[in-house]
Amino acid sequence: MANVSSTLNAKIVEPTIFDLSSPGRTGVTMPASDVPETALPPKELLRSDLPLPELAEVDVVRHYTRLSTFNYSVDTGFYPLGSCTMKYNPKINEDTCRLPGFLFTHPLQPVETVQGNLALMYQLQEWLKEISGFAGVTLQPAAGAHGEFTGVLIMRAYHKSRNDVKRTKMLIPDAAHGTNPASVGMMGMTVVTIPSDERGNVDLKALEAACDDTVVGMMLTNPNTLGLFDEHIEKVIELVHGCGGIMYGDGANLNALLGIVRPGDLGFDVMHFNLHKTFAVPHGGGGPGSGPVGVAAHLVDFLPEPLVGIIEDAEDDLPPLYGFVKPAKSIGRMKAFHGHFGGGLVRAFTYIAMHGPDGLKDISQYAVLNANYLQARLRDTYKVPFDRICMHEFVAEGRFEGSDVRALDIAKRLMDYNFHPPTNYFPLIVHEALMIEPTETENKDTLDAFVDALIKIAEEAKTQPDLLHNAPSTTRFGRMDEVKAARELVLCCWLPENYDENA
Amino acid sequence: MANVSSTLNAKIVEPTIFDLSSPGRTGVTMPASDVPETALPPKELLRSDLPLPELAEVDVVRHYTRLSTFNYSVDTGFYPLGSCTMKYNPKINEDTCRLPGFLFTHPLQPVETVQGNLALMYQLQEWLKEISGFAGVTLQPAAGAHGEFTGVLIMRAYHKSRNDVKRTKMLIPDAAHGTNPASVGMMGMTVVTIPSDERGNVDLKALEAACDDTVVGMMLTNPNTLGLFDEHIEKVIELVHGCGGIMYGDGANLNALLGIVRPGDLGFDVMHFNLHKTFAVPHGGGGPGSGPVGVAAHLVDFLPEPLVGIIEDAEDDLPPLYGFVKPAKSIGRMKAFHGHFGGGLVRAFTYIAMHGPDGLKDISQYAVLNANYLQARLRDTYKVPFDRICMHEFVAEGRFEGSDVRALDIAKRLMDYNFHPPTNYFPLIVHEALMIEPTETENKDTLDAFVDALIKIAEEAKTQPDLLHNAPSTTRFGRMDEVKAARELVLCCWLPENYDENA
Amino acid sequence: MTYIPISPKERDDMLGTIGVKSLDNLFDAIPAKHRFPKLDLPTALTEMEAADELSGLANANENVRSDLISFLGAGMYNHYIPSVVDHMLRRGEFYTAYTPYQPEISQGTLQAIFEYQSLMSALTGMDVSNASHYDGATAAAEAVNLAYAQFRGKRKKVVVSPTLHPQYRAVIRTYMQGMELEVAGDDPNANLESNPNDLISQVDDNTCIAILQYPDFFGRVYDYTKLIEDVHAKGALVCVVANPTALAMFKTPGSMGADIVVGDGQPLGIPMWYGGPSVGFFTTRKNMVHKMAGRLVGETVDNKSQRAYVLTLTAREQHIKRDRATSNICTNQGLIALGTAVYLSLLGKKGLRQVAELCYQKAHYAAEQLSKIDGMGLCFTEPFFHEFALCVNRPVDEVNAHLLEHGIIGGYDLGQDYPSLKDHMLIAVTEMNTKEEIDTLVEVLSEVANG
Amino acid sequence: MTYIPISPKERDDMLGTIGVKSLDNLFDAIPAKHRFPKLDLPTALTEMEAADELSGLANANENVRSDLISFLGAGMYNHYIPSVVDHMLRRGEFYTAYTPYQPEISQGTLQAIFEYQSLMSALTGMDVSNASHYDGATAAAEAVNLAYAQFRGKRKKVVVSPTLHPQYRAVIRTYMQGMELEVAGDDPNANLESNPNDLISQVDDNTCIAILQYPDFFGRVYDYTKLIEDVHAKGALVCVVANPTALAMFKTPGSMGADIVVGDGQPLGIPMWYGGPSVGFFTTRKNMVHKMAGRLVGETVDNKSQRAYVLTLTAREQHIKRDRATSNICTNQGLIALGTAVYLSLLGKKGLRQVAELCYQKAHYAAEQLSKIDGMGLCFTEPFFHEFALCVNRPVDEVNAHLLEHGIIGGYDLGQDYPSLKDHMLIAVTEMNTKEEIDTLVEVLSEVANG
Numbered sequence A, B: 001m002a003n004v005s006s007t008l009n010a011k012i013v014e015p016t017i018f019d020l021s022s023p024g025r026t027g028v029t030m031p032a033s034d035v036p037e038t039a040l041p042p043k044e045l046l047r048s049d050l051p052l053p054e055l056a057e058v059d060v061v062r063h064y065t066r067l068s069t070f071n072y073s074v075d076t077g078f079y080p081l082g083s084c085t086m087k088y089n090p091k092i093n094e095d096t097c098r099l100p101g102f103l104f105t106h107p108l109q110p111v112e113t114v115q116g117n118l119a120l121m122y123q124l125q126e127w128l129k130e131i132s133g134f135a136g137v138t139l140q141p142a143a144g145a146h147g148e149f150t151g152v153l154i155m156r157a158y159h160k161s162r163n164d165v166k167r168t169k170m171l172i173p174d175a176a177h178g179t180n181p182a183s184v185g186m187m188g189m190t191v192v193t194i195p196s197d198e199r200g201n202v203d204l205k206a207l208e209a210a211c212d213d214t215v216v217g218m219m220l221t222n223p224n225t226l227g228l229f230d231e232h233i234e235k236v237i238e239l240v241h242g243c244g245g246i247m248y249g250d251g252a253n254l255n256a257l258l259g260i261v262r263p264g265d266l267g268f269d270v271m272h273f274n275l276h277k278t279f280a281v282p283h284g285g286g287g288p289g290s291g292p293v294g295v296a297a298h299l300v301d302f303l304p305e306p307l308v309g310i311i312e313d314a315e316d317d318l319p320p321l322y323g324f325v326k327p328a329k330s331i332g333r334m335k336a337f338h339g340h341f342g343g344g345l346v347r348a349f350t351y352i353a354m355h356g357p358d359g360l361k362d363i364s365q366y367a368v369l370n371a372n373y374l375q376a377r378l379r380d381t382y383k384v385p386f387d388r389i390c391m392h393e394f395v396a397e398g399r400f401e402g403s404d405v406r407a408l409d410i411a412k413r414l415m416d417y418n419f420h421p422p423t424n425y426f427p428l429i430v431h432e433a434l435m436i437e438p439t440e441t442e443n444k445d446t447l448d449a450f451v452d453a454l455i456k457i458a459e460e461a462k463t464q465p466d467l468l469h470n471a472p473s474t475t476r477f478g479r480m481d482e483v484k485a486a487r488e489l490v491l492c493c494w495l496p497e498n499y500d501e502n503a
Numbered sequence C, D: 001m002t003y004i005p006i007s008p009k010e011r012d013d014m015l016g017t018i019g020v021k022s023l024d025n026l027f028d029a030i031p032a033k034h035r036f037p038k039l040d041l042p043t044a045l046t047e048m049e050a051a052d053e054l055s056g057l058a059n060a061n062e063n064v065r066s067d068l069i070s071f072l073g074a075g076m077y078n079h080y081i082p083s084v085v086d087h088m089l090r091r092g093e094f095y096t097a098y099t100p101y102q103p104e105i106s107q108g109t110l111q112a113i114f115e116y117q118s119l120m121s122a123l124t125g126m127d128v129s130n131a132s133h134y135d136g137a138t139a140a141a142e143a144v145n146l147a148y149a150q151f152r153g154k155r156k157k158v159v160v161s162p163t164l165h166p167q168y169r170a171v172i173r174t175y176m177q178g179m180e181l182e183v184a185g186d187d188p189n190a191n192l193e194s195n196p197n198d199l200i201s202q203v204d205d206n207t208c209i210a211i212l213q214y215p216d217f218f219g220r221v222y223d224y225t226k227l228i229e230d231v232h233a234k235g236a237l238v239c240v241v242a243n244p245t246a247l248a249m250f251k252t253p254g255s256m257g258a259d260i261v262v263g264d265g266q267p268l269g270i271p272m273w274y275g276g277p278s279v280g281f282f283t284t285r286k287n288m289v290h291k292m293a294g295r296l297v298g299e300t301v302d303n304k305s306q307r308a309y310v311l312t313l314t315a316r317e318q319h320i321k322r323d324r325a326t327s328n329i330c331t332n333q334g335l336i337a338l339g340t341a342v343y344l345s346l347l348g349k350k351g352l353r354q355v356a357e358l359c360y361q362k363a364h365y366a367a368e369q370l371s372k373i374d375g376m377g378l379c380f381t382e383p384f385f386h387e388f389a390l391c392v393n394r395p396v397d398e399v400n401a402h403l404l405e406h407g408i409i410g411g412y413d414l415g416q417d418y419p420s421l422k423d424h425m426l427i428a429v430t431e432m433n434t435k436e437e438i439d440t441l442v443e444v445l446s447e448v449a450n451g
């Protein structure tokens, strides 16, 4: 991590804010103090310099506006990134979550002064329960992985509360997302990997063999990361329950199931929601998300504290008084305050309110329709290893007999056709995986254009493979030297050496 | 105007909303009616079809987001368009003008319910008077040209009120903006063009010769469109006043004069402001603007109706009651309602409030500093025909001895360097004019980079003139076939012929 | 100096390059006795203080979304604005660009305006639209300019329907002062119940244009086909000032034979904003395009054979034609025009029709309920859209003061403009008015009637 | 179906291509008895209705900008957010992108996060920053994970200062359940006036990390250099949880020798939003970067020799390391991190220092005035930043109820977490509190004291 970057001779497309800094500029003026002056604390406690950049407002606006144009985004095009549910994020949600009544409330205000927030949270808990078939929901987790961690803590606490202390193994299918085993790893538990069968279901034999009284439970994504609904889901759950295990559902793929089936009804005991997938909370270039967790009745007491509850019932014309309640055997707090209220909960609330039961079912039906349509049109060109009716996504192989073209090359070449590539190399059980999730918000014209591009690319792979190897060629930036990044580890930049001398 | 565009074989970078339409889509859902149904009027009164496009919300957002990225703008770069004052538009103004209390007030509401709006307008009238040295200000005109028309109507009404009816000639310098003569043309008056002298001032001899008792007045931009402050301004005004004429100031160039000199103090009688230039109202890709007009005491009675006035004085703790008043000899209304309140007045008010007297002076000082700095650095490379200390802008010639490169080529080539070109071919009195107005919101790094690009281009003009003739070559779109546009006159598009059959 | 990014050191370097000693020296050309006046203005607020001050002013208003129920229209209407509209208008690339003089780097604005022109043509049933005028009133005045130019200044009379919006009539009168045209028909004492065809009596062979409103100021919808035919027979042009929401439902002025159709685009997704900015649309027939004022975007191709758009027929405009231009218009309402295009793209064929029908249904429900109140009644019997004149049988300002006490802004006082309509108010109802609001209005007005 | 752009005809065509009869047939794999449940949810609202409903909920709150004066902090602070921050966050290209897995078309996000990392390093005085954690509390918990991993699970004790935010301590306890670590020092009955150096008595050679807060929960500022040295001498790491605004003024934890500096970025231009989302920053020394959780952006070049950025050292993360990853974090707080970067770019060197000093000045003015009230008094005498503990000598909830009647939200009730601080409140003052507000607080509290 040299102070001087070794990219010194590289062309700079957009300088960093440190490069742009010039002594004396400022982007905002603050009022002068209106109180009598107090002496500063002793100098030993103070810092002598603050090496932050100095820019005028116009510099900041141009810089970040230009940076934004270097991004591909849902607002600029089709983003069929499997497992991520990159659906269109309605603009009204951006307005509702910015209402001053939401923006400027402090999490520790007296509950009497924030009944709007609490009513919204209470309602959302109820709605998520109804959608998923669970008995209790916490809105606290910050993202899917955080929800998983919450869920696994609840599973552990449940067993512990029954003095069932020898359970240390978590069953996880080989197709699972990395956060599942990682959540288990954070708990000091052991992962037992369960293979998939040739139809993409959990291998029942292997599962049966693994089920014993050391099993904490199983973490299953269903539809799984192949986009397939497990054809023996009830049997799977029966086996896990049979050995005293708890069934965890990774709700990342809930976009296939709204109004279609409720995981709680199938027998799942715990599940996290990804509000930033299913319920259209924008992904924000990496976050924030929101990962509420639903649990069956026997686990409600273990939910994180606090939940929103009714602390005084409604009376005559008076609405109920909402407040915070602590579950009896709560695992504790998952984060400070009450979850991603503004960025996550308000948007998801707005979205659900605008869909209602029929609209939610439409979402899943059309998400599944779009995925199957793509699969049907692509299966003759790209091998679909587990080829049956899929749910909201499917996985194809990004390789061709006798060609050295890889999934990565196809992904990069898609950029030249103005599409975001699908997820590559996940799930791990498919060779050169291309995991394609169109979502319900794309129209047929877009899907057709995407198929046409992929077919064209398959042709190019045969006739002009270098077009793929060197792709993308029409984007502002080309392929990256990832090795250099990892070797040199330049992880931040600074003001120039003699910066202050220019003041 | 063929129904089928002759650009049929052209590549489409972004389809139109009509191209994107598909039967059955909609971008917003409206509630069902909650009242008992009334029969529709007789069929003869109704239209049978409504050939508007049909798009989902996502389609609309992607379309206009993508279109926006085809624009160069102040938020993405330097925009030294002479005469246009393309300064940075502070973001806070975008927030204040969108406060619900401003957005959702009806222009005909009882004045008691809109005292906030009226107080703002009253204050802004007062501030503009103080800044310009005039006795009265109307906020009604929609843009600069509209303000000119207002001003000329006032001049006419003044003479008429004195029965001075033979005045039909308006004196206008040869360097004037086209709106000046056009405003006079709309009045049925005659334009008398006054030449400029070799220092870029009004030619006093020619002026003196033109001044007689048929003169309505003179329309003068000062600093003029060469960016020069008239060195005999007091003499010019004396001559016009001497023959009974009224002195009109085109305030488009007021960005040079804030806190520097007040046109009213110099003897101007009428002047329009361009709030969208001087006071940072964004230009909106062509508008809306806002063109208030200030007048000296003897013209106050002729201002358009209504003005904002105090209709009940302040008392003890009570603020005054603001309302509308009608000037005694008003020329009438210039537009419906009260001017560009939300888009223009609120933003300009915010801007002035955040500057105060010292901040306003800074604006003009730095606008003039930046222009002179550019002029100083460029004068050895580009001929500056009227070469003296300029105000907020200056005009250079975009041509070189022995080269066929024109100002247009230089303008287009600047795009390849990521700059917006200066204004070309205006004012008309400079050959191959490049009119450069940097504004005060640009930093020295940007100015230097711009100079470097222009010097480089001058070199290219000698060594590789085709680089300029074919420029821009790095932008998404290249030079346009303007002749084709004018000849074929395809001025709108439609839904495809058999559109409804796809429903 | 938040917005000025030049440090003292840079300033001094720059002064050095220029060769002057101080900033003040840059202004030596300015008469010394007037140089550097002390401006008597409040000292600068920081952003934080300004945000506060402006919130205070905004909150000093009562707005028609959260504070008051409104039945006020008369040229500006409280419609729902889908969220997307403002999201698109907030794109810096749109709102901080200038007029698209450099088409290579302005295709965003140009294509959007081309689409706006197309949408306006589709709505009005006309061939061509310009890129916008300031508002509906100035667009109507510009129609007169066009007609005056069309007849090369030979026809000097303008016939204006008395049922044209009073402020529009006022603006036309203002605009015509310079040319000293005769404005006829513009009579507040005209018989407002007469057939609109009667206006033909004012039209003669000195008339360059007749101007009608559709629906008229009282909300009434007439088929103007016959009247337009008759005016044409006198050799004059006809301009129809139309409400664009109504055009989703009612026959287009284009199909009635109008030569020019103008109007205010505010109902199409633009906030009322205390009266502006809105946008004046201006559409006409292709044979008049060369006389039309304002900017015009046309389709073409660039040198890479890409479909593209440019400002075209610019020779009509002030910067080329100068004193012989039809109009002096330069800056127009670009961003607002874009807003209406976004709105219309979102609502589309079905959505706009639905909005129009909601307005129609709710207005008719209101009219029916209100006309049942003792001593009140509808003024006219013709088909109407979403506004109607109600006789309240007592001074409108008293009635409105009473309504305001109940949080309601009542209708526009028609007696201001039409002596014969003393004690009448013009009530507007849109999709924003719930049945409950209408019922409240009826209830409070019943109190007034009985009290 | 506003958000679903597929017409019935298109749907049928697509079903044909797939080869199934109806949408329902796509779900044959789902157990029939649970298929297509009727969900008991309210029917769909249109956008117009939803906008209204949500406004209603928002207005049912009293907010601290327009409704109430607030002196509440305790981990979230009411600072001024310059307008530009949200304008940048509203760029669709930023907020509708995913994690930048495809660097060729994600340089906007990547460079912005690289800048965020740089800014956090500069603020904390540390070598490296990750791309963000969920919030300050989870970042602190992840510091423990790092330390636990650093010692390969051999040190199983975590020493937590009792003056660390109570909710942060709670989160650390929750996180540690799985690993069954011992959490020491986290004692609400600890002597809060003792020298922070006394914490060293808890640190032994089974301790992997000690966690301190700076300024501490009571706003006090200590130089932890000595304590950190002593902890290091025991072989353990030190994590300092810092308030980022305070870091504009006070010595950095980096310069005191801290191994990890974390905190909540909310004060840096992020609305309180009733508690979230905010952003947890996480900075450390370069030798620990391979153990650090979370994403990391590094500089590189692309194949056109352009400087560019990529996610790097991804082998640390869950999608590669799976159950052996330090953390399971995947989605982080990207957009909020971007918000803090915009905020810091705007304020810069001088602006942030000015904000910190305004907070300092106003808090000290408030403290001085409040301590003059009979029967009230400051709890501690150490230097403090912008929060301080005030003894009000009667139940805090009573005092706060009284304040609320005057439109004031009083301080956080410290008795909730610290029995010894019954009748004490934690008062926070920022640049948003005017002298007038402070004087009002003093006045109302004087009433309380005398009444």
Ligand SMILES: Cc1ncc(COP(=O)(O)O)c(C=O)c1O
Binding pocket: A083, A084, A143, A144, A145, A146, A177, A179, A180, A221, A225, A250, A252, A253, A274, A289, A290, A291, D329, D330, D331
């Ligand atoms: C299947 C699956 N599970 C879990 C996660 C983790 O969710 P988050 O990124 O919100 O932490 C993801 C996210 O990509 C996922 O796709």
Ligand SMILES: Cc1ncc(COP(=O)(O)O)c(C=O)c1O
Binding pocket: B083, B084, B143, B144, B145, B146, B177, B179, B180, B221, B225, B250, B252, B253, B274, B289, B290, B291, C329, C330, C331
């Ligand atoms: C010198 C001058 N006068 C008048 C105008 C007309 O102003 P507006 O475009 O606001 O009508 C302009 C605008 O470009 C101008 O530069």
